[in-house]
Amino acid sequence: xxxxxxxxxxxxxGHSRPVVDLFYSPVTPDGFFLISASxxxxxxxxNGETGDxxxxxxxxxxxxxxxxxxxxxxxxxxxxxxxxxxxxxALTGDELQSFEHKHIVRACAFSEDTxxxxxxxxxxxxRIFDLNRPDAPPREVDxxxxxxxxxxxxxxxxxxxxxCADIGGVRLWDIRSGKIVQTLExxxxxxxxxxxxxxxxxxxxxxxxxxxxxxxxFGLVKSYDMPCNVESASLEPKFGNKFVAxxxxxxxxxxxxxxxxxxxxxxxxxxEYGPKPSEMKGxxxxxxxxxxxxxxxxxxxxxKSGHKQEVYAGKDRTQVPYESKGKGGFKRAKFVFKAVSNHxxxxxxxxFYTMKSDNSGSLCGPVLDDVKLVSVRNxxxxx
Numbered sequence: 174x175x176x177x178x179x180x181x182x183x184x185x186x187g188h189s190r191p192v193v194d195l196f197y198s199p200v201t202p203d204g205f206f207l208i209s210a211s212x213x214x215x216x217x218x219x220n221g222e223t224g225d226x227x228x229x230x231x232x233x234x235x236x237x238x239x240x241x242x243x244x245x246x247x248x249x250x251x252x253x254x255x256x257x258x259x260x261x262x263a264l265t266g267d268e269l270q271s272f273e274h275k276h277i278v279r280a281c282a283f284s285e286d287t288x289x290x291x292x293x294x295x296x297x298x299x300r301i302f303d304l305n306r307p308d309a310p311p312r313e314v315d316x317x318x319x320x321x322x323x324x325x326x327x328x329x330x331x332x333x334x335x336x337c338a339d340i341g342g343v344r345l346w347d348i349r350s351g352k353i354v355q356t357l358e359x360x361x362x363x364x365x366x367x368x369x370x371x372x373x374x375x376x377x378x379x380x381x382x383x384x385x386x387x388x389x390x391f392g393l394v395k396s397y398d399m400p401c402n403v404e405s406a407s408l409e410p411k412f413g414n415k416f417v418a419x420x421x422x423x424x425x426x427x428x429x430x431x432x433x434x435x436x437x438x439x440x441x442x443x444x445e446y447g448p449k450p451s452e453m454k455g456x457x458x459x460x461x462x463x464x465x466x467x468x469x470x471x472x473x474x475x476x477k478s479g480h481k482q483e484v485y486a487g488k489d490r491t492q493v494p495y496e497s498k499g500k501g502g503f504k505r506a507k508f509v510f511k512a513v514s515n516h517x518x519x520x521x522x523x524x525f526y527t528m529k530s531d532n533s534g535s536l537c538g539p540v541l542d543d544v545k546l547v548s549v550r551n552x553x554x555x556x
Contacts, residue, residue, distance in 0.1 A: 189213045192419030193404040194239045197221055198246035199370045200411050203518040206246050206263075207407070209419065212236035216251045218263065220520075221410070224425070227520055230261050232268045238279045238294075239323070243287040250290055252278030258292045260304070264518055270307045274300075279338065280324040293321030293335060299346070314351045318344075323366045327375075327388060334375065336363035343377055345391075357386055365405035371413065378406040383418055383428075397433035400426070519546070 188211035198206040198221065205221035216237050218227045235254030242249050242263060249261040254277045260270040276295035283290060290302045292311075299314040299321065319337030327334055332354075333346040343357040343366050361380035368375055368388055375386040383406040385395040403420035408430065415436065419425045427437035493506040510519075 188215075188217065190236075191404065191421050192425060193236075194365065195405045195407045195417055195419050195425065196241045196367065197370070197407045197410045197417075198242040199244055201246045203246070205410050206242060207417070208240045208242050208249055209425065210237040210240035210251060210405075214253070214255075216240045216249065216261075218249065228266050230259075230266055230268075232259060232271075233257070235277075238277070239281045241282050243283040244285065245287070248283075248287070250281045250283060252281040252292055252294065254278075258290065258302075260290065260307075270304075272300075272302055272307075272311075279320070279322050280335070282324045282326055284326050284330045286330060289330070291324050291326065291333065293317070293324045295320045297321060299324065299333065299335065314346065316351070322362065322364055325367050325375075327368050334366050334368070336366050336377075338362055341379065343375070343386075355391060357391060359384070364403075365407075367407060369408045369413065370410035373413075374408060376406050376408050376416065378403045378418065378420075383416065385430075395430075395433070397428065400435065 188209065190212035192209055192211050194210035196208050198208070206227070207219045207221045207224070208216055209219070210216050214233045214235055214237055216230045216233075218230070219225060220227060230249060230251065233251065233253040233255055235256075237251050237253045239252040240249065241251075247263055248269070249263045250258060251261070252258045256274050256276060256278065258272045258274065258278045258281050259268055260272070261267065262269055272290070272292065274292070274294060274296065278292055278294040280293040281290060288304055290304055292300045292302070297315065297317040297320055299317065300311040301314075302311045303309055314333075317335065317337065319340045321335055322338040323334075323336045325334040326332070327345070331348050333348055334343055335346065336343050339362055341359045341362055343359070343363050344353045345355040345357075346352065347354050357375070357377070359377065359379045359382075361382075363377050363379045365378040366375060373388055374394065375388050375391075377384045377386065381399045381402050383397050383399060383403060384393060385408070386392065387394055399418055399420075401420055401422050403418040403426075405420070406416055406418040408416045414430050416428050416430050417425050418428065424438055426435055428434065429436050491506070491508045493504060510517075
């Protein structure tokens with residue numbers, strides 16, 4: 174009897190410890206993006222639509238508790254247990270600035286105009302850094318009732334949202350007076366609070382519940398119980414019809430905004446085994462990715478073996494398949510695209526890496542080499 178052959182694809186390596194913060198960027202000319210923070214100290218940037226990994230920001234020496242992207246998704250920020258908040262170039266991954274604190278930084282947020290960075294943490298102090306003058310002392314608001322867990326901007330940067338690590342509720346601060354003007358009540362401490370990109374909703378996560386509040390009248394709109402305790406939740410910015418939540422199980426779960434039903438998982442984690450079938454409840458893994466050694470028939474969409482190089486730039490994309498025969502080789506390809514702004518992101522993604530089935534080997538796959546970027550007025554002449 175022939176032994177049944179099973180394709181064993183591998184998703185990009187993800188977080189190895191719990192996900193504690195998720196943030197969707199606004200829709201940009203290059204699409205929209207998702208950044209995630211984890212206790213593994215390495216924030217990760219992903220394609221917001223597919224969940225595909227783009228890059229990892231390396232430089233923190235402690236758990237990263239918070240992360241965010243600016244309006245154009247050109248810069249990222251993160252807050253860490255290493256007593257710092259860092260500013261990153263989201264195109265290259267380079268560290269641009271490090272803002273030192275006296276204790277753990279649990280929250281950070283860009284202002285809508287991208288000129289300010291708001292931080293908070295164990296010191297019970299809200300700090301506002303001027304990114305046009307990064308060496309200048311920050312403005313401080315120091316009357317928080319507890320250590321700060323999350324922060325966000327609201328109403329054209331005139332209001333600040335914050336929550337505390339050991340006290341329930343979300344507090345609304347008037348930026349001019351530096352005083353609390355209203356509180357959204359919750360039973361458990363709020364570990365995540367953000368304003369949707371269209372300004373309609375405030376999304377909060379507390380315990381195993383995700384809530385959506387009216388951002389103007391502050392009434393509770395929706396409340397959903399999650400399958401596990403969640404640390405963070407974020408509403409998808411393009412259509413607003415789904416949201417993601419992540420927490421102690423190290424997965425990024427995808428839910429329907431209107432019903433609260435789980436509709437998928439974003440590939441996230443260096444896992445050898447997946448959850449039990451009873452825990453999946455019909456969920457499928459998005460972006461046609463699967464996890465090694467999963468045997469949940471009907472739930473996982475396996476892919477054929479082989480490799481594929483994908484290139485994204487502006488609104489254009491191309492795919493270059495390559496079948497390895499174990500004897501080396503290469504394949505050339507051309508990709509013509511139109512720049513859509515002064516900053517156009519070009520992303521190269523090697524899909525469908527494989528590894529040994531016992532998880533003991535190293536990743537293997539195509540290596541991208543000899544990339545040339547040429548500006549042309551008439552691309553037809555170069556095809």
